[in-house]
Amino acid sequence: MKTHLRCHKANHDCGESISGEVSWVLEKVPACFKLQLRWKTKGVGDEDSGVVQEIKFQGEQAEGLYEFSFDGVFEPCSFSGNLISIIWEVVLITPDSQMRKILLPFRNRPLAIEIVIGPGGAEIVCLPNEGKR
């Protein structure tokens, strides 16, 4: 039993659409899948996050492939400083508890892929001493 989540590109320019695919090979027909495009913060403080777009789809067979595409977003850009990083990710969630147990045995963590959304497809980096390296 396997589920894969893949994005066609890791780095995206601001406003560029984000596409990829979900594939699964399971013992039975899966329940509804949910894909989220969301950002989160990582760093010294509490984590903040926001879901920007969501796609729901039904797996019609035990084995299948679904191609997805999110509309391009402009903000917030991927960012890294000393105290905070803003990270974009595409997340696959299934609400079915049995599926969660099968797919996500490690504390029910959803499958997630980190991507970069920023000017020219690059993360904005703001670190002191950056120039000294």
Add this chain to the structure above:
Amino acid sequence: MVRVGPKLYVYPMKAKDNPFATCHLGALRFRFSEQSWTSLETRWRDGGYKGAITGPFGVGKTALLKEWKTRLHEQSETAALLRYRLGAPIKPLREECLFHLRRNEIIFIDDAGNLGSCKLRWLTRGFPASAKWVITGPSARFLPTIYEMRGSLDLFKELMNELCPDHGMNEQDLYARAEGNIRDAFLIAYSEIATKSASSCC
């Protein structure tokens, strides 16, 4: 660049790469021997499945609850981990507690120190006698203490080595500067590593 364990750290450090970022601290598993679990659960049972886990801020009470929740889940029991935010209305929390209790779930109220004694009594007055619940906070209030947590330098060292084995910092100094508060000591470690320049570590 400095190689630290299986990871490659680049200085100056990006927040997302900092090994002491909140997400990494939150993912640390609580360390408890099987004997300690048995002792904790026996005390809880003897107290009528009501009790308090006490200890100062940053010592790992929430981590213990999370680990206990996972352990209970493995034993086919469900626990709801709830938290009261200082200044928030208490009624929604009470309703949430009763919702979980109606489903025969165990209630963990984290940070109950934010609730005054009167509020805590009011909150729990409507609980059925068979309800199973635990609070955490600096004091046990009117409940039996089922575990009193204390931080230790050895524990801090162990956690530091798990997060970043070759951190190169003096753990004793960090622990002393944080006055024995493990979470604060990690915050100091975060700052130290975040502001470390490329020239000072290569």
